[in-house]
Amino acid sequence: MAKRVYQGWKAKNKFVFGGRLIFGPDARSLFISVSLIIVPVTIFCIFVARHLLHRFPAYNAGYAVLLVAIAFTIHVLLLLLVTSARDPxxxxRASHPPEEEFSYDTLEVGGRHTPSLQFPRIKEVMVNGFPVKVKYCETCMVFRPPRCSHCSICDNCVERFDHHCPWVGQCIGQRNYRYFFLFVSSSTLLCIYVFAMSASYIKFLMDEDYPTVWKAMKKSPASVILMIYCFISLWFVGGLTGFHLYLIGTNQTTYENFRYRAEDRPNVYDRGCLNNFLEVFCSKIKPSRHNFRAHVREEVARPARISHARAVEDEPAGGPRAKVEDDLEFGGDLSKISQRRNYEEVDDVMGGRNSNGMQIVLPESELGVNSNTQVPAIGGEVRNSSWGRRSGKWDISPEVLATGSSATTDGGGSSQKDAH
Structure with a gap:
């Protein structure tokens, strides 16, 4: 049975419910985050909100205190789940480097012209009329889109990468940044609500049988603990909310703000404060580029890479050996080139044949041939180079063959005369 995409996933993500939910590798931290939300709210409902049920007699508003706390907590937990369990x-990934980006340059080494493989690691694209550099990802084998970065924790390239949040166990990117901000801001409001209601209960106690703050706090220590907890939490989630409000207003990501802060480069993505907010909260979220539950398609088998040792002609009887060397080693990059390209096309690119389709002819100086030397027949044999891309024919020119044959005839005739 064919595997599904999530079963053969190459990154470090964790999948739940048959690939329906995707988490980061540190998804266990979600249990800590959930506990930090549920435990204080439970204490609030039992020790504080329960005593406020009859403190607001008009329209039985005291019951709303408890219901709002429960509903707000469920809202925050759902936002946390949506942020953490979706594709950011x-x-x-690509299965091979982009073929169209490879180019060849000829270098002269030791008097020989050697083709050299060229592959750009950085290229420029235009964004809002400004040039932006994008980098090639060695792991994913793609040029990253603008504002994309590779997360070392999840081992994925993420569009509009903001940061990897350990509290939600997931990368924050283009498809979940909106929910992340709503989660953080809603957590801030929940802290403010619990703090305010706990302080209100202390005030009610002071108005009744506990006239001093100290006596009221001794009567309800849970309210004091919740107030301290919410005050500390506000420094984190409240400060994070303010920071991301600034980032949204200026159309930055956390990664861009920390990385390019000192470079004083212009922000090519800033469209004005109002448009920046509309882009984050009102634009349509792009669909995921992955179907994790789809069956993996088997790749079509590509032609095997041809690799031979240097071609050497056998030495004929009574004559020297002619050797034609064509070993070109390009290193590891060349082994990654897609093998779908036709051999003859690469041969044309590499210079195996000239523009007129003429076969390359070796001069006499390179073969060590003179008028008195016998030349071995090389024509008619196809030679494959050791780097598996070139299939050029190396033929001796008719002039050289004629010279070699005349030399052989003259040598044979003179020997017959001497014999006579």
């Missing part, structure tokens, strides 16, 4: 904008 993972860029699909």
């Amino acid at each position: 904008g993972i860029v699909p």
